[in-house]
Amino acid sequence: MTPAARLQLAIELLDEVLTAARTRGPAADVLLARAFAARRFAGSKDRRAIRGLVYDAIRLCGELPESGRAAMIALAAARPDLAALFDGSQYGPPPIGEAERPAPIGVAPAWLVQALEASGLDSTECKALLDRAPLDIRVNLLKTTVEAVAAEIQGATPLAFVPAGLRLDTDAPVEGTPAYADGRFEVQDGGSQLVSHLAGAKRGMAVIDLCAGGGGKTLALAASMHGQGSVLACDIDRPRLSRLAPRAARAGVTIATTKLLNPGQEQAMLEDWRARADLVVIDAPCSGTGTWRRNPEARWRLTPQLLDHYVATQARLMEVGAGLVRPGGALVYITCSLLDAEGAGQVDRFLAAHGEWNALPVAAAIGTPRGKGLRLTPHRDSTDGFFVAKMVRQC
Numbered sequence: 001m002t003p004a005a006r007l008q009l010a011i012e013l014l015d016e017v018l019t020a021a022r023t024r025g026p027a028a029d030v031l032l033a034r035a036f037a038a039r040r041f042a043g044s045k046d047r048r049a050i051r052g053l054v055y056d057a058i059r060l061c062g063e064l065p066e067s068g069r070a071a072m073i074a075l076a077a078a079r080p081d082l083a084a085l086f087d088g089s090q091y092g093p094p095p096i097g098e099a100e101r102p103a104p105i106g107v108a109p110a111w112l113v114q115a116l117e118a119s120g121l122d123s124t125e126c127k128a129l130l131d132r133a134p135l136d137i138r139v140n141l142l143k144t145t146v147e148a149v150a151a152e153i154q155g156a157t158p159l160a161f162v163p164a165g166l167r168l169d170t171d172a173p174v175e176g177t178p179a180y181a182d183g184r185f186e187v188q189d190g191g192s193q194l195v196s197h198l199a200g201a202k203r204g205m206a207v208i209d210l211c212a213g214g215g216g217k218t219l220a221l222a223a224s225m226h227g228q229g230s231v232l233a234c235d236i237d238r239p240r241l242s243r244l245a246p247r248a249a250r251a252g253v254t255i256a257t258t259k260l261l262n263p264g265q266e267q268a269m270l271e272d273w274r275a276r277a278d279l280v281v282i283d284a285p286c287s288g289t290g291t292w293r294r295n296p297e298a299r300w301r302l303t304p305q306l307l308d309h310y311v312a313t314q315a316r317l318m319e320v321g322a323g324l325v326r327p328g329g330a331l332v333y334i335t336c337s338l339l340d341a342e343g344a345g346q347v348d349r350f351l352a353a354h355g356e357w358n359a360l361p362v363a364a365a366i367g368t369p370r371g372k373g374l375r376l377t378p379h380r381d382s383t384d385g386f387f388v389a390k391m392v393r394q395c
């Protein structure tokens, strides 16, 4: 494909991404994968270039742009090489008209920027939410050592703040490597590894991972437990939860079982576990403001109503999770959001309503205290954004 043809296709795909964001359709990476599968004429270099253009334009526009072309014109404003490709050539985009306006650039929709600032993030922190994320892996200590995997993967540097993390100097997919096929590592952001580690799961514990999704943290918890004890991985999303069993098999994790929950019936469906777990981890559904580096279009999909819905669900899941913890046991609350309403605020509200619970200090080599918990941010900590708090039940 010519550079101009790549640009035109990027504009068309961006239009699909915008429509999906408006209509709650598929995520950008799903749309791109589908689009490339249907356009075999786009080779791997074309795909890489087009993907780069689409994501650069998504990152640049804080508000949902009116069209893919307006977003790409905004990107071209700072890139003369790109502007020159609006040349009207065959398969390329028509020249930019005098009346055409670029989409406004910015970090996020205004209401969200305000909410982030009110949660203590300055403009540098906010901008860094849209940086490119590094590729981190968690070495599976159930099967191997950090040194062995580091020796096998070129350009892997240990992450000092977690026991089994490596940062790779590439963003090339690593899922095709023999070490991955053997379950010797998982792809997992360093921040996600750290909050899993801070949960403090130990050998022999009975642990409930209440919002396990595809099991990223379940597997990390099982590794912390040296494969001894039990982890009950719950979720309401069947397709996500079904990804856990094959991952666990590959990782040699034998202590995890899954339980599919019905929304609103979590408490009744977990009645057998009432006041029995040593540790309940709630990696709660949230706005994902801390993961915009990987899903920058997520900021166009969030609305104040959706945020309220997340906040209400988180509060309800904390009640459900707390009921499962034995006296003396712990509740760990995690979100990949940097909004206080979903982090420090939730914990304050919970503790104010439950005198029998206390917050424990959460200390790590990175992160900043926030309320009764710890916050990780892309700018300060070079991880995805997270909030984590640990609470212990006195009686």
Ligand SMILES: C[S@@+](CC[C@H](N)C(=O)[O-])C[C@H]1O[C@@H](n2cnc3c(N)ncnc32)[C@H](O)[C@@H]1O
Pocket: 210, 211, 212, 213, 214, 215, 216, 217, 218, 234, 235, 236, 237, 240, 261, 263, 264, 266, 283, 284, 285, 286, 313, 317
């Ligand atoms: C942040 S994601 C979990 C990610 C996962 N722990 C990991 O490390 O890969 C939040 C999860 O909460 C789940 N969820 C949403 N509502 C829930 C509910 N009422 N009960 C249990 N899980 C719920 C979602 O389906 C989603 O998988």
